[in-house]
Amino acid sequence: MGEAERGESAPRARISFWCSNGHETQPSFASDATVPDTWDCTRCGFPAGQDRENPPDPPRTEPYKTHLAYVRERRSDEDGEAILAEALAKLRGEI
Numbered sequence: 001m002g003e004a005e006r007g008e009s010a011p012r013a014r015i016s017f018w019c020s021n022g023h024e025t026q027p028s029f030a031s032d033a034t035v036p037d038t039w040d041c042t043r044c045g046f047p048a049g050q051d052r053e054n055p056p057d058p059p060r061t062e063p064y065k066t067h068l069a070y071v072r073e074r075r076s077d078e079d080g081e082a083i084l085a086e087a088l089a090k091l092r093g094e095i
């Protein structure tokens with residue numbers, strides 16, 4: 001009881017991460033903490049990496065769609081049926 005918070009006295013290191021927008025984020029880590037490969041940029045939320053020249057790719061900005069909606073958008077029903085028929089034929093060993 002009354003013990004000082006441990007984090008205050010532990011040595012911490014600031015690590016720089018850069019996102020693809022060129023923002024620098026400098027979270028600090030305890031010296032014994034495992035530093036992650038990527039960190040979310042605090043300014044735009046993109047993933048940021050420690051290699052300034054090669055920041056991680058930004059995430060896809062497409063709105064969330066259900067898998068079915070996605071399939072319907074990308075393929076006509078006809079294509080979908082042909083693919084399904086082919087998959088079934090493969091399962092049966094017809095191809």
Ligand SMILES: [Zn+2]
Nearest residue numbers: 019023041044
């Ligand atoms: Zn950013």
